[in-house]
Amino acid sequence: MTVKRKALPSKEIKQYDIEDVISRGGKTTYENNLVEKKEFQFKFTMRVPHKLVAAMDVRRKERPGNISRNQWIIEAILDRLEK
Secondary structure, eight states: OOOOOOOOOHHHHHHHHHHHHHHHOOOOHHHHHOOOSOOOOOOOOOOOOHHHHHHHHHHHHHSSSOOOHHHHHHHHHHHHHHO
C-alpha cells in the first residue's frame, strides 16, 4: 500500500521534512560518538597464493559446520599469537 502525501507549499516543506526526521527518533550525535569498549576492526587486502587457499579450504571443510575463510584466518592468527 502506497501512502500519498499532500503537496505542501515550498516554505513548509523544509519544516515538514525536519519534523519527519525528528519523529523517527534515533541516537544523538553524542550517543553515536560514544565508544563502549568496542573492538575496532581494520580492513585490508591480503594476497594469498592459490595453493595456500586451496589447502586452507580443505582444512576448513574438515571442521564441523560451515566456517568462513575470514573466521578461519582469524582463528589461525589467534592460535599463532598464543604460541
